[in-house]
Amino acid sequence: MEQKECLKCKGTEFVEGTDFMPVKTSYMSMKGANEIFTFCLNCGEVDSIRIENTTLFKKNR
Numbered sequence: 797m798e799q800k801e802c803l804k805c806k807g808t809e810f811v812e813g814t815d816f817m818p819v820k821t822s823y824m825s826m827k828g829a830n831e832i833f834t835f836c837l838n839c840g841e842v843d844s845i846r847i848e849n850t851t852l853f854k855k856n857r
Contacts (some may be wrong), residue, residue, distance in 0.1 A: 800843060807838030819847055827852055 800810055813835065818828025829849040835842045847853075 802836040802839060802843070802854050804837060805839040807836045809833050810843055811837050814848075815836040821853055829853070834849040 820828040
């Protein structure tokens with residue numbers, strides 16, 4: 797696997813974390829999917845954001 801380098805501080809250690817509120821299909825929806833952030837452990841710069849479970853959104857199209 798290719799080693800990433802932070803664009804801001806040139807750090808090479810990245811971790812994943814999630815936000816408190818899930819992304820929902822609509823305002824009143826009870827179901828949601830977590831956002832997964834990959835960020836630099838040194839400075840906190842976010843490298844990527846992805847949605848954990850996209851099947852919730854495919855059903856509502």
